[in-house]
Amino acid sequence: MSESSPELDLQRLADLDQLIHAPARLMILTYLYVVDSADYVFIMHQTGLTWGNLATHLNKLEEAGYVEVQKTFNGKKPQSILRMTDQGRAAFKAYKKSMQQVLDDLPE
Amino acid sequence: MQNPISLKGTERKAFQSRFADGLWDVFLGCFALQFAIAPLLGESLGDFWGSMIFLPIWGVVYLGIWLLRKHVIAPRIGVVKFGQPRKAKLRKFTLVMLVFNLLAFFLGLLAMLNFLGDERWFFNISAGLFPGLLGLFILMAFSLAGALLDYPRLYVYGLLLSVAPLVGEWLYQNLGATHHGFPIVFGVAAAVMILTGLILFVRLLVKNPLVEMPEQGA
Numbered sequence: 001m002s003e004s005s006p007e008l009d010l011q012r013l014a015d016l017d018q019l020i021h022a023p024a025r026l027m028i029l030t031y032l033y034v035v036d037s038a039d040y041v042f043i044m045h046q047t048g049l050t051w052g053n054l055a056t057h058l059n060k061l062e063e064a065g066y067v068e069v070q071k072t073f074n075g076k077k078p079q080s081i082l083r084m085t086d087q088g089r090a091a092f093k094a095y096k097k098s099m100q101q102v103l104d105d106l107p108e
Numbered sequence: 109m110q111n112p113i114s115l116k117g118t119e120r121k122a123f124q125s126r127f128a129d130g131l132w133d134v135f136l137g138c139f140a141l142q143f144a145i146a147p148l149l150g151e152s153l154g155d156f157w158g159s160m161i162f163l164p165i166w167g168v169v170y171l172g173i174w175l176l177r178k179h180v181i182a183p184r185i186g187v188v189k190f191g192q193p194r195k196a197k198l199r200k201f202t203l204v205m206l207v208f209n210l211l212a213f214f215l216g217l218l219a220m221l222n223f224l225g226d227e228r229w230f231f232n233i234s235a236g237l238f239p240g241l242l243g244l245f246i247l248m249a250f251s252l253a254g255a256l257l258d259y260p261r262l263y264v265y266g267l268l269l270s271v272a273p274l275v276g277e278w279l280y281q282n283l284g285a286t287h288h289g290f291p292i293v294f295g296v297a298a299a300v301m302i303l304t305g306l307i308l309f310v311r312l313l314v315k316n317p318l319v320e321m322p323e324q325g326a
Contacts, residue, residue, distance in 0.1 A: 042186025
């Protein structure tokens, strides 16, 4: 079997990081990748996710070590600042590269 | 057709959210309003105090915008800090605006000496050329700021403010408008900018009502 056989190319789809591949998490990570940090409200506003949905996805990303959540106070109100970790950045870059490769290799 | 997804585009969209509240439009509108009111105040307060009186007003407007962003806008659209590429672009913007402000200061000084009839000055700007030069200067400053800040409305404001001195001069020479037409043309430009800002501000408040959130990250 040659390296460029369709079976091998499609296998790459299964190798994609499934934690990142979910649309909502991909949106969250894309925003966190391009900024230094953002709070919950900003990410919720930009992605259009609901509060509960965002919290669920962020928990998964935090558990995987892709995102860190820093809890602070803005006056008397609690504020959670989200930041992508180095591990998260590396995983996102790898995901982007794999995805690009898979899409480039797909037949017309 | 939908635009393709790109990281640059996402970053730009995130940065442009800073201008979505319209408060910078109001701030720039107040800047234009200064050009409309200063000539009128100059008659009673003199040219120097007619302009200087705006310094505390600027301070109050800036403080008001800062408070609105902190207490009204941030709870609705959130807070974000940008990475190194954006910070580098902002540093470039600051530098370019510093150069433009210094140039504006020296050109203003030159124009003042010129109008006072000081003949020691080498550059003798003709009065007819002055509105054109001022317009060109404003257009360049706003266009550069628009490009560096990814703030497209600045191109429109730049165009609006750059034609203002020319239209004002025309009104002065043909229809006898006072103060070279500045109160009319800059007043109209300021009204457009302030109204745009207010519409954007109200629209943002309506589209993003403040809701009680559960504890963040809970």
